[in-house]
Amino acid sequence: MTASPQDLTRRDFLAGGSLATFMGLLGGVELVAQPEEAAKDEAPPTPANKVKCAVIGCGVWGREIVSTLSRIPTAQVVALCDKYPAYLKRAARLAPEAKPIEDYRKILEDQDIPVVIVATPSHLHKPVALEALQAGKHVYCEAPLATTLEDAKAIALAAKHSPKLHFQTGLHFRSDPQRPFVLNFIRSGATGKTIMARSQWHKKQSWRFTAPDPEREKEINWRLDPQTSLGLVGEIGIHQIDSASWFLGARPTAVTGFGSLMLWNDGRVVPDTIQTLFEYPDGVRFQHDCTLANSFDSDYEAYYGSDAAILIRGSKAWMFKEVDAPALGWEVYARKETFYKETGIALMVGASKQQALTEEPAQDAAKPTALQHALTNFLRNANDLSSAAEDFTTNFGSDDPKALLEHLATVPRQPHAGYREGFEAAVMALKAHEAIATGRRIELKPEWFELA
Amino acid sequence: MKTPGILVAALLLAAAASAQAAEGVTQYQAKPGSKMRMEGTSNIHDWQVEGNIIGGSLEVGPNFPSDPTKAAPGKVDAKATVSIPVRSMKSVEKDGKPYNAKMDDIMYEKLLEPTNKAIKFVLGELVVKEAAKAASDPVVFEAKGELTVAGKSKPITMPLKMTVLPDDKLKFSGTAAVKMTDFGIQPPEPLGLGIKTGDDLKLIFDWVVGKKKA
Numbered sequence: 001m002t003a004s005p006q007d008l009t010r011r012d013f014l015a016g017g018s019l020a021t022f023m024g025l026l027g028g029v030e031l032v033a034q035p036e037e038a039a040k041d042e043a044p045p046t047p048a049n050k051v052k053c054a055v056i057g058c059g060v061w062g063r064e065i066v067s068t069l070s071r072i073p074t075a076q077v078v079a080l081c082d083k084y085p086a087y088l089k090r091a092a093r094l095a096p097e098a099k100p101i102e103d104y105r106k107i108l109e110d111q112d113i114p115v116v117i118v119a120t121p122s123h124l125h126k127p128v129a130l131e132a133l134q135a136g137k138h139v140y141c142e143a144p145l146a147t148t149l150e151d152a153k154a155i156a157l158a159a160k161h162s163p164k165l166h167f168q169t170g171l172h173f174r175s176d177p178q179r180p181f182v183l184n185f186i187r188s189g190a191t192g193k194t195i196m197a198r199s200q201w202h203k204k205q206s207w208r209f210t211a212p213d214p215e216r217e218k219e220i221n222w223r224l225d226p227q228t229s230l231g232l233v234g235e236i237g238i239h240q241i242d243s244a245s246w247f248l249g250a251r252p253t254a255v256t257g258f259g260s261l262m263l264w265n266d267g268r269v270v271p272d273t274i275q276t277l278f279e280y281p282d283g284v285r286f287q288h289d290c291t292l293a294n295s296f297d298s299d300y301e302a303y304y305g306s307d308a309a310i311l312i313r314g315s316k317a318w319m320f321k322e323v324d325a326p327a328l329g330w331e332v333y334a335r336k337e338t339f340y341k342e343t344g345i346a347l348m349v350g351a352s353k354q355q356a357l358t359e360e361p362a363q364d365a366a367k368p369t370a371l372q373h374a375l376t377n378f379l380r381n382a383n384d385l386s387s388a389a390e391d392f393t394t395n396f397g398s399d400d401p402k403a404l405l406e407h408l409a410t411v412p413r414q415p416h417a418g419y420r421e422g423f424e425a426a427v428m429a430l431k432a433h434e435a436i437a438t439g440r441r442i443e444l445k446p447e448w449f450e451l452a
Numbered sequence: 453m454k455t456p457g458i459l460v461a462a463l464l465l466a467a468a469a470s471a472q473a474a475e476g477v478t479q480y481q482a483k484p485g486s487k488m489r490m491e492g493t494s495n496i497h498d499w500q501v502e503g504n505i506i507g508g509s510l511e512v513g514p515n516f517p518s519d520p521t522k523a524a525p526g527k528v529d530a531k532a533t534v535s536i537p538v539r540s541m542k543s544v545e546k547d548g549k550p551y552n553a554k555m556d557d558i559m560y561e562k563l564l565e566p567t568n569k570a571i572k573f574v575l576g577e578l579v580v581k582e583a584a585k586a587a588s589d590p591v592v593f594e595a596k597g598e599l600t601v602a603g604k605s606k607p608i609t610m611p612l613k614m615t616v617l618p619d620d621k622l623k624f625s626g627t628a629a630v631k632m633t634d635f636g637i638q639p640p641e642p643l644g645l646g647i648k649t650g651d652d653l654k655l656i657f658d659w660v661v662g663k664k665k666a
Contacts, residue, residue, distance in 0.1 A: 049566075380553060387537075387539050387540075388540065391505050391507075391537040391539065391540050392484070392505060394507065394537075395482055395505055395506075395507030395508075395535070395537070396482060396483065396484050396505075396507070400484065403484040406484075407484060407504065407505075410504060412542055412550030412553075414553055
């Protein structure tokens with residue numbers, strides 16, 4: 001997902017202590033991820049554990065990635081790429097040891113760089129991702145994979161046919177350890193029968209950037225160009241849509257959507273406000289709305305069950321029980337917070353009872369973001385796969401490629417969104433975008449999700 | 453005369469056979485299909501680590517039993533070096549699913565990876581204890597050798613079972629009980645929450661080797 005400078009400001013705002021106040025006004029039993037106690041006895045990464053990587057595409061989100069990598073001990077950013085010198089310079093400040101390069105092909109030729117992160121504008125992912133895989137690089141490709149179904153399929157298939165390489169899509173929620181923890185409450189039946197889900201992403205911002213010349217201005221505002229942009233649903237909604245499918249454990253069967261230009265009448269045609277409705281099996285529906293015209297309540301996801309609802313905001317989550325829901329037992333001891341006069345139970349991943357009672361909600365700034373988890377896992381997965389291939393060929397030679405692939409299939413991977421999740425999310429976002437653009441309900445055919 | 457001809461033929465055959473025997477050495481190389489498992493304890497719960505790369509080679513002399521049912525008890529000529537890449541070992545749940553990457557990192561640190569990339573075993577002596585009951589049953593050996601973990605070596609003796617597999621392959625299965633402190637490793641106390649890892653380790657392995665093709 002691409003972010004704007006204002007997103008970074010919002011993060012700072014939340015970290016500044018006002019989060020506690022904000023949360024105090026709301027009510028809910030909080031699900032808080034345990035702060036990293038393991039850091040005390042954690043193996044300090046030796047040089048061999050560091051993974052050399054390059055970031056291709058140094059726009060706002062690319063720079064967020066560079067900045068996040070600088071906080072990951074196993075990451076060593078050795079090259080940065082952008083064809084726009086000003087962006088390259090800004091990124092270089094964030095990673096002074098990295099070599100700034102204008103042509104991404106030079107990075108792909110470098111045998112010393114095993115992994116690349118593709119953060120170019122979405123419509124330009126394909127050539128870089130495909131060539132990177134061909135060059136034998138492990139690839140992290142931002143979401144949406146592409147802006148057309150054909151391109152998304154091409155990328156996903158190339159990844160599928162490169163079993164020696166690790167491919168990850170930038171759907172970073174999939175790497176956040178808080179999420180499978182929360183999902184367990186749904187899967188275990190604590191929330192009862194799933195009724196519906198909704199999510200929103202609201203943030204008042206223009207999305208328009210200015211640039212010194214008209215050609216650059218057109219390039220930089222690719223998100224406002226219907227030729228090159230999937231709009232809000234493709235750039236932002238895709239994360240929550242993927243999350244909903246993950247949590248609901250199914251693919252949507254149909255999508256309806258609407259879009260309007262409500263505030264930013266600067267000549268653009270891409271809507272600044274959208275509402276989408278995804279239909280899932282058994283009558284379950286998921287609503288998602290997204291606007292650049294209002295910031296109230298920011299972003300969250302809510303999953304409603306007959307016994308409880310779960311609210312996820314960033315890396316925090318709360319459970320709101322129905323009065324007639326069966327007692328789970330542990331909630332008597334859990335910390336509770338009040339949201340709009342509703343009481344929510346905090347669910348803390350990995351915590352003992354005492355910690356659940358006494359621990360203060362960790363500030364956002366202290367915990368790794370989902371993006372950090374995703375990039376950490378990416379580097380680990382890529383390194384583990386390369387090491388496994390190396391160990392295999394060193395010990396058994398290279399004359400049994402089938403056995404090598406069988407061995408690689410046994411290498412455990414840290415949680416991530418792979419090419420399949422990336423492709424399916426792209427299909428859902430693309431079709432939602434089409435529904436918004438045409439004003440039609442679109443039935444999502446199962447074969448659209450297939451990767452030959 | 454017929455007899456001398458047969459005699460000559462027999463002598464030639466014997467000569468050929470003894471020439472083969474004098475050379476006598478058969479070489480085997482590690483093949484995919486091995487499994488290595490390390491079991492440990494702690495004050496909270498038992499744990500297990502698995503890997504499926506066991507590299508190395510084996511060289512056996514003419515007295516190495518080619519027919520498992522006819523293995524005569526006694527010492528056999530055999531040399532072997534075995535190597536297990538430390539980073540190929542990963543912690544697993546009881547059902548074999550991956551457990552925890554952080555535990556793996558602590559293990560690698562304790563085993564001094566990447567300075568010491570492998571757990572090594574060098575075979576010193578191999579003695580047949582019991583022949584196989586049937587062709588598909590294992591031959592029981594006792595193996596003596598030197599085990600090197602985190603750069604420190606220790607002599608060990610362990611029972612070894614050898615099963616003949618198709619395609620000129622052999623499988624050696626064994627168990628060795630060792631202690632972390634034998635190799636200068638202090639049992640880790642991760643997370644600072646009072647989890648104390650036990651000193652005792654059980655190494656269980658199946659090592660598959662195949663005859664080296666000329």
